[in-house]
Amino acid sequence: MGFFKAIGSLFTKVKDGLAKTRKLIGSALRSLIGAGRAIDQAFLQQLEDTLLAADIGVAKTEAILAELKTKYKAGEVAKGEDLLAFLKKSLRDELQAPADELNWAVQVAGQPKQPTVVLIVGVNGAGKTTTVAKLANRYKSQGKQVVVAAGDTYRAAAIEQLSIWADRAGVAIIKTKDGGDAAAVAFDAVAAAQARGADLVLVDTAGRLHNKEHLMRELDKIRRVIQKRLPGAPHETLLVLDATAGQNAVQQARVFKDATGVTGLVVTKLDGTAKGGAAISIRRELGLPVKFIGVGESMDDLQPFDPDAYIEAIFGET
Ligand SMILES: Nc1nc2c(ncn2[C@@H]2O[C@H](COP(=O)(O)OP(=O)(O)OP(=O)(O)O)[C@@H](O)[C@H]2O)c(=O)[nH]1
Ligand SMILES: [Mg+2]
Numbered sequence: 326m327g328f329f330k331a332i333g334s335l336f337t338k339v340k341d342g343l344a345k346t347r348k349l350i351g352s353a354l355r356s357l358i359g360a361g362r363a364i365d366q367a368f369l370q371q372l373e374d375t376l377l378a379a380d381i382g383v384a385k386t387e388a389i390l391a392e393l394k395t396k397y398k399a400g401e402v403a404k405g406e407d408l409l410a411f412l413k414k415s416l417r418d419e420l421q422a423p424a425d426e427l428n429w430a431v432q433v434a435g436q437p438k439q440p441t442v443v444l445i446v447g448v449n450g451a452g453k454t455t456t457v458a459k460l461a462n463r464y465k466s467q468g469k470q471v472v473v474a475a476g477d478t479y480r481a482a483a484i485e486q487l488s489i490w491a492d493r494a495g496v497a498i499i500k501t502k503d504g505g506d507a508a509a510v511a512f513d514a515v516a517a518a519q520a521r522g523a524d525l526v527l528v529d530t531a532g533r534l535h536n537k538e539h540l541m542r543e544l545d546k547i548r549r550v551i552q553k554r555l556p557g558a559p560h561e562t563l564l565v566l567d568a569t570a571g572q573n574a575v576q577q578a579r580v581f582k583d584a585t586g587v588t589g590l591v592v593t594k595l596d597g598t599a600k601g602g603a604a605i606s607i608r609r610e611l612g613l614p615v616k617f618i619g620v621g622e623s624m625d626d627l628q629p630f631d632p633d634a635y636i637e638a639i640f641g642e643t
Contacts, residue, residue: 342620346601382606449532474514
């Protein structure tokens with residue numbers, strides 16, 4: 326695939342993935358900014374409803390409305406296009422492009438190569454296993470050697486599900502029998518990656534409710550056991566959030582961040598929701614960067630988070 330084609334399809338995927346959010350915001354905005362409407366109380370109410378429905382979050386929505394009133398009085402926002410530009414800029418300012426896709430392990434000259442270890446956590450059904458498969462596929466196709474660890478030893482068929490994905494992506498999988506020890510699987514996977522000189526270990530984990538303390542403690546144990554094998558690991562702990570959970574996702578992120586040292590987010594299922602604004606509220610409230618977004622169910626439906634593409638996809642024309 327040529328360079329421009331690759332860039333083009335990347336943007337198309339993000340754009341397609343956010344179609345529902347764009348439809349919600351776009352159609353509401355068009356009715357708002359049409360025919361030289363004044364920015365009055367009814368206008369502001371309609372704008373507020375739209376932003377909340379897209380899950381931009383209460384705090385950010387209030388800040389936008391307050392700033393808009395000031396700018397309107399000052400004559401800085403008068404026409405529809407001004408409003409659009411103002412909204413785009415205001416939301417873009419909340420987001421930051423991650424410096425690196427992943428925090429790769431630092432290699433020491435003269436020492437054996439060490440793998441980068443990424444722990445994938447989240448509530449049931451958020452999209453963890455699919456994300457492991459997508460990340461495996463992404464880095465494998467960039468020429469990296471990847472090992473996945475089937476750390477969900479609770480749910481029947483979870484190991485089988487990841488095995489199928491690993492086969493499809495052509496990466497190695499370390500697994501145990503159902504009911505085995507997740508921490509031991511993670512440990513073995515890191516050891517195997519070290520032995521093979523692999524670049525990346527992706528550790529899938531069982532879904533857990535964020536208010537179940539013993540399950541959260543188990544994640545901590547997995548981390549400690551990984552550290553025993555490789556100090557400094559895991560290099561990333563990515564919390565997978567289902568975008569359709571909206572404001573619930575913010576609460577999940579808060580608890581996981583406190584309990585497990587989450588370093589970044591993967592927001593999945595953006596293709597299935599008009600709540601595409603959740604990425605903005607989480608960034609604002611927790612300061613956690615969105616590293617990747619999931620925009621579909623197949624292996625190449627994962628994109629590094631690009632704030633500009635994201636904003637364009639939300640406010641675009643069609
Ligand atoms: N449309 C869409 N579906 C997704 C996306 N990511 C995951 N899914 C679907 O969501 C469902 C759950 O995904 P899994 O990866 O099994 O979720 P999980 O977090 O591993 O679930 P548990 O292991 O049961 O906790 C599957 O049907 C996936 O195909 C996405 O970005 N878009
Ligand atoms: Mg799973």
